[in-house]
Amino acid sequence: MDRPLDKRLVDDICIANGLRNAHELGVASIRQLVSVVSNIERETGERYIRMEQGVPGLDAEQIGVEAECEALRRGVGAKYPLITGIDPLNKAARRFIKAFVDIDIPEECIVPTVGSMQGAFATILTLSQLRKQRDTVLFIDPCFPVQKAQCRVLGVRVEAFDVVEYRGEKLEAKLEEHLSSGRISGIIFSNPNNPSWMCLTEQELEIIGRMATKYDCIAVEDLAYLNMDFREDRSRPFEPPYQPTVGRYTENCVHLLSSSKIFSYAGQRGAVVAINPGVAKRCFDDIGVRYGNDGEFRRNFIYSIVYVLSAGVTHSVQYAMAAMFDAACEGRLDFVGHTREYARRAARVKEIMQRNGFHVVYDNDCGREVSDGFFFTFGYKDMTSEQLINKLIYYGVSAIALGSTGSAREGLRGCVSNLTEDQYDEFDRRLQLFSRDY
Amino acid sequence: MDRPLDKRLVDDICIANGLRNAHELGVASIRQLVSVVSNIERETGERYIRMEQGVPGLDAEQIGVEAECEALRRGVGAKYPLITGIDPLNKAARRFIKAFVDIDIPEECIVPTVGSMQGAFATILTLSQLRKQRDTVLFIDPCFPVQKAQCRVLGVRVEAFDVVEYRGEKLEAKLEEHLSSGRISGIIFSNPNNPSWMCLTEQELEIIGRMATKYDCIAVEDLAYLNMDFREDRSRPFEPPYQPTVGRYTENCVHLLSSSKIFSYAGQRGAVVAINPGVAKRCFDDIGVRYGNDGEFRRNFIYSIVYVLSAGVTHSVQYAMAAMFDAACEGRLDFVGHTREYARRAARVKEIMQRNGFHVVYDNDCGREVSDGFFFTFGYKDMTSEQLINKLIYYGVSAIALGSTGSAREGLRGCVSNLTEDQYDEFDRRLQLFSRDY
Numbered sequence: 001m002d003r004p005l006d007k008r009l010v011d012d013i014c015i016a017n018g019l020r021n022a023h024e025l026g027v028a029s030i031r032q033l034v035s036v037v038s039n040i041e042r043e044t045g046e047r048y049i050r051m052e053q054g055v056p057g058l059d060a061e062q063i064g065v066e067a068e069c070e071a072l073r074r075g076v077g078a079k080y081p082l083i084t085g086i087d088p089l090n091k092a093a094r095r096f097i098k099a100f101v102d103i104d105i106p107e108e109c110i111v112p113t114v115g116s117m118q119g120a121f122a123t124i125l126t127l128s129q130l131r132k133q134r135d136t137v138l139f140i141d142p143c144f145p146v147q148k149a150q151c152r153v154l155g156v157r158v159e160a161f162d163v164v165e166y167r168g169e170k171l172e173a174k175l176e177e178h179l180s181s182g183r184i185s186g187i188i189f190s191n192p193n194n195p196s197w198m199c200l201t202e203q204e205l206e207i208i209g210r211m212a213t214k215y216d217c218i219a220v221e222d223l224a225y226l227n228m229d230f231r232e233d234r235s236r237p238f239e240p241p242y243q244p245t246v247g248r249y250t251e252n253c254v255h256l257l258s259s260s261k262i263f264s265y266a267g268q269r270g271a272v273v274a275i276n277p278g279v280a281k282r283c284f285d286d287i288g289v290r291y292g293n294d295g296e297f298r299r300n301f302i303y304s305i306v307y308v309l310s311a312g313v314t315h316s317v318q319y320a321m322a323a324m325f326d327a328a329c330e331g332r333l334d335f336v337g338h339t340r341e342y343a344r345r346a347a348r349v350k351e352i353m354q355r356n357g358f359h360v361v362y363d364n365d366c367g368r369e370v371s372d373g374f375f376f377t378f379g380y381k382d383m384t385s386e387q388l389i390n391k392l393i394y395y396g397v398s399a400i401a402l403g404s405t406g407s408a409r410e411g412l413r414g415c416v417s418n419l420t421e422d423q424y425d426e427f428d429r430r431l432q433l434f435s436r437d438y
Numbered sequence: 439m440d441r442p443l444d445k446r447l448v449d450d451i452c453i454a455n456g457l458r459n460a461h462e463l464g465v466a467s468i469r470q471l472v473s474v475v476s477n478i479e480r481e482t483g484e485r486y487i488r489m490e491q492g493v494p495g496l497d498a499e500q501i502g503v504e505a506e507c508e509a510l511r512r513g514v515g516a517k518y519p520l521i522t523g524i525d526p527l528n529k530a531a532r533r534f535i536k537a538f539v540d541i542d543i544p545e546e547c548i549v550p551t552v553g554s555m556q557g558a559f560a561t562i563l564t565l566s567q568l569r570k571q572r573d574t575v576l577f578i579d580p581c582f583p584v585q586k587a588q589c590r591v592l593g594v595r596v597e598a599f600d601v602v603e604y605r606g607e608k609l610e611a612k613l614e615e616h617l618s619s620g621r622i623s624g625i626i627f628s629n630p631n632n633p634s635w636m637c638l639t640e641q642e643l644e645i646i647g648r649m650a651t652k653y654d655c656i657a658v659e660d661l662a663y664l665n666m667d668f669r670e671d672r673s674r675p676f677e678p679p680y681q682p683t684v685g686r687y688t689e690n691c692v693h694l695l696s697s698s699k700i701f702s703y704a705g706q707r708g709a710v711v712a713i714n715p716g717v718a719k720r721c722f723d724d725i726g727v728r729y730g731n732d733g734e735f736r737r738n739f740i741y742s743i744v745y746v747l748s749a750g751v752t753h754s755v756q757y758a759m760a761a762m763f764d765a766a767c768e769g770r771l772d773f774v775g776h777t778r779e780y781a782r783r784a785a786r787v788k789e790i791m792q793r794n795g796f797h798v799v800y801d802n803d804c805g806r807e808v809s810d811g812f813f814f815t816f817g818y819k820d821m822t823s824e825q826l827i828n829k830l831i832y833y834g835v836s837a838i839a840l841g842s843t844g845s846a847r848e849g850l851r852g853c854v855s856n857l858t859e860d861q862y863d864e865f866d867r868r869l870q871l872f873s874r875d876y
Contacts, residue, residue, distance in 0.1 A: 068515075
């Protein structure tokens, strides 16, 4: 590309995709942006530097594929999967969580879900029914916007704050400000964080855990990018350093572990929810009244809620997850090593961007530079998120505005997973063109 | 077995499974009953005649298995599946619906779901948000009880009536009685009916369709047992006779098609929701306000609701469904012929039962004898449902009480899918023992 794309053409495509004009990309959903970019690529023949979607850019782990095919040939396709999870999966997941997070979750407290999308939906739904007066979920922003969309579907009230201004010990007072109302049922956060790739520290997780205990609400820890803080090497099973977790600081917690990114297995929709036994075995009156039972969290999570969502998780996928968890525990599947490829790509992309006048928006993790990984954030001079994406789109570069993630800062989120070796030079050329124009 | 099982032992197992005493099997959930029976089998070494669960008793269709393995080896596991469905699936499903139901549903109105469990959940959820004043779902009972459980989870009001007293033209007045309140958003029914195996006739479907149009509510037709009314041969694609459907009589309808029973593919959790374009393209204000869009049914069903439930359906399973739908359309997969095995088993089971003094509870379909098929219903003399299951349990026979299905009649639902060739004689012996005792 040696000049920007035809403005008229691009603008027409934006409008054809349901945007009111071509300057609304800042509020477009990820899905709309994907559609706009795909259409522009088709119309112009120009391949974009596509960074808008968080999809695996590696092959699915072959150990999972083989286990799935084998299970299918053994005939599991005809049999309803156990809603509590097949035995090998629960055993392997327990072991995996011990090996890479170093916490103990009993097998019966591990429940497979159709991706962490279903895991989060079921968790938010359960939280909203445990205790009537707890009608609100607190998000530690920036966040994965679809989890807020789940709250909208369920009519669950949301509070949120951008954590970037409250790192370290400042987090405590901010959490108390929200939790003291007594309305918060759960605190949702991801670590590493989607979209900012900030990583909460042990100190911050201790605060979240202590506050969850103090105000008796449940911390929901989304570990989609488990051990992808590549500043330290967490690739060895059963050896420190481990993934930091709120689970070391409170019993009031639930962990979401997805195979989508760690095993590049997004297509098959496999995940587990690991419930701290302190939560799992606890009884809550309101949900007990609703379903006519003792109100036990685990019983209601599995049989009242997860069951009616999909009657379980695809049978063969449960075998795939079991095989991959076990292989990781036994050092036969180095998922940390495999996903480290994202850090290599991110380092190159950031270097090119910074050379062309861009900056990293969330650059700092309590004094340390953020890790290179799956996502990164970037801005340009004093442009707003809207201005930046609405200009970059003509230069064949796509990413999503941070506003949709609850961020208080101006900039875009990029995902490096789709970048291929042959694109870096072209990326550089496009940004040179852009920085000459602005 | 030459005498009933030890009473004390069975009773203790009931109590260990969360029942207050051994005479509560009539109100046990299917899941609890499965657990009780499995425990008794383990403790006594006696194999039950297990008829409590509706699980496929045939092998998964091999065409699906092969297509899935091939897709996995091609690498689909790493890629998020299209939330609207992969192109080959939507094309094949459209063709399949034309071939076996003889209605036209455009590809873009067909949406894959994680089993019809997710299909029903998403449909009920969508219906409940379309129009605020429509806060109730009407069930034509007897029904699959989990769909009512879904309403309980969602806080959706339920009305219901047992259709057996309102067959034929009497259905119209009964429907009007419920619909005239203006609160009904949708009418849910299955055809063939789970649990009674009654089949609604064209006349009855015409009434439901006409009433759905008149009162502007949406008929939700669960076709889990598509073309398993074996009284006529509907095995030939694109040739009559076809599956009767409400879709011939109203635009206000949605069809649920699952691969679980028709292709014995329950383990893999694949289904599609086929939305009549008259509903799919229609806009509803209240849901539009909720999600900030034009309120189109299809847009909100897919992007606001199905998306947040699981981010789509397992990628390889979509390829399996596409392959099986296509094979059925091309006469290479005779799913009607394969599932006819259930009718053969049902005929033998019913004959043995009637010879031993049992009767079929729902025996009549507007003057015709009900079809033999996957489910059947049975009673004994004037015993209540509770009495019957609480006695049969000692004779190594299990089934579920009709009460849980909204039935107004006394009796049990049995599923013949698990019966094996070597069990019929033993079944006869047990019933002889039972009928000697009662």
